[in-house]
Amino acid sequence: xxxxxxxxxxxxxxxxxxxxxxxxxxxxxxxxxxxxxxxxxxxxxxxxxxxxxxxxxxxxxxxxxxxxxxxxxxxxxxxxxxxxxxxxxxxxxxxxxxxxxxxxxxxxxxxxxxxxxxxxxxxxxxxxxxxxxxxxxxxxxxxxxxxxxxxxxxxxxxxxxxxxxxxxxxxxxxxxxxxxxxxxxxxxxxxxxxxxxxxxxxxxxxxxxxxxx
Ligand code: SAM
Numbered sequence: 001x002x003x004x005x006x007x008x009x010x011x012x013x014x015x016x017x018x019x020x021x022x023x024x025x026x027x028x029x030x031x032x033x034x035x036x037x038x039x040x041x042x043x044x045x046x047x048x049x050x051x052x053x054x055x056x057x058x059x060x061x062x063x064x065x066x067x068x069x070x071x072x073x074x075x076x077x078x079x080x081x082x083x084x085x086x087x088x089x090x091x092x093x094x095x096x097x098x099x100x101x102x103x104x105x106x107x108x109x110x111x112x113x114x115x116x117x118x119x120x121x122x123x124x125x126x127x128x129x130x131x132x133x134x135x136x137x138x139x140x141x142x143x144x145x146x147x148x149x150x151x152x153x154x155x156x157x158x159x160x161x162x163x164x165x166x167x168x169x170x171x172x173x174x175x176x177x178x179x180x181x182x183x184x185x186x187x188x189x190x191x192x193x194x195x196x197x198x199x200x201x202x203x204x205x206x207x208x209x210x211x212x213x
Contacts, residue, residue, distance in 0.1 A: 003035060006047040010063055013049070019067040024075070028097035029067060034060075037090035037121045056111050058205055060088040061153060065202065069174055072186050072199055073149050075099055080144070082166065083107040084137030084207070085153035089118030092130045095151075105130040106144050108137035110208060138209035140166040147171060155182040155204040160211030164194055176204040179213065 011029055014020045020029065035046035037060055042052045051059035061069075069091070075081070077100040083092050086109035096105050107130060109115045115134045122130050133141060137152070138160050145166035152163070152175040159175055167173055167189045176182035184202045187194040206213045 003033070003047065007034070010047045010049060014064055014067050017064065019064045019071070021071050024098050025067055025070045025094075028070070028094045029063070031097050032090065032093045032125065034063065034090060036125055037088040037093070054088050054114065054117065056114060058087055058111065058114060060090050061204075066091050066094055068200070069151055069153075069184075070094060070098060072174055072184075073151060073172055075149065078102040079148040080146075081105045081149045081151070082137075082141055082144070082147040082163075083151050083153060084140075084163075085109060086118040086132045087114060087153065089121040089125075089127075089130065089132065091151075091153060092118075092132075093122060093125055093127050096127050096130045099129070101129055103129060104144075106133060106141050106147075107131070108133045108135050108141050110134070110136055136209035136212075138162075138207055138211035142166060150174070152176065152207060153204065154207040154212075155179065155202075156207040156212055159185065159187055159194060162211065164189065164192075174199075176202050179206070 035043045038046045051062045075098040079099045086107035092105045092107040118132045140162040146168040150173040155176040171189050173187040177185045184199040186197045
């Protein structure tokens with residue numbers, strides 16, 4: 001069953017609350033069926049603005065967080081993006097619509113079952129410019145570096161050095177920093193330095209790995 005009206009209502013709400021600020025993020029979120037990225041038993045809640053369990057103690061992020069991160073990433077057509085934490089594949093699906101077919105998302109996930117879950121969901125949604133890779137994303141994905149944008153969808157002790165190295169000069173990284181209560185940090189790479197700005201408080205599952213917890 002098409003759930004267009006529920007999606008429209010959620011998106012209008014995210015616009016009213018200021019999470020969606022641009023037409024490109026609005027259009028991208030309108031074009032992706034969130035119910036297709038949620039386990040069967042939770043699909044009725046797909047248009048609640050809340051994270052939902054996807055197994056292994058992990059979650060698909062809340063729509064408002066996906067919207068806010070997409071806006072703060074300042075995405076444009078044709079960009080190459082690295083996502084750390086593919087989860088359900090939903091966030092990378094939304095990004096893939098904004099950057100278009102000429103852009104590419106590499107999304108790295110450490111839990112093999114979720115790698116398969118994300119791949120299946122993305123395939124069903126007909127998305128071809130997202131590649132889900134299994135591995136420890138705290139070390140980035142050097143084989144496709146450098147990236148125009150990097151987003152981390154789990155909370156880290158700090159910005160991992162390899163992610164800074166793999167970001168293009170002038171590129172943007174978005175990463176939650178902190179253990180239980182985190183701050184969403186936006187870093188702009190200038191030469192070898194990262195100029196940081198704190199966006200908002202947030203709560204994410206932890207980044208597990210060499211540069212994680
Ligand atoms: N972006 C996802 C979506 O749209 O469904 C939500 C991601 S969930 C909040 C965070 C994900 O990060 C989990 O799937 C978790 O397994 C993954 N993760 C944690 N540490 C990781 C690491 N070192 N490398 C790759 N993935 C990691």
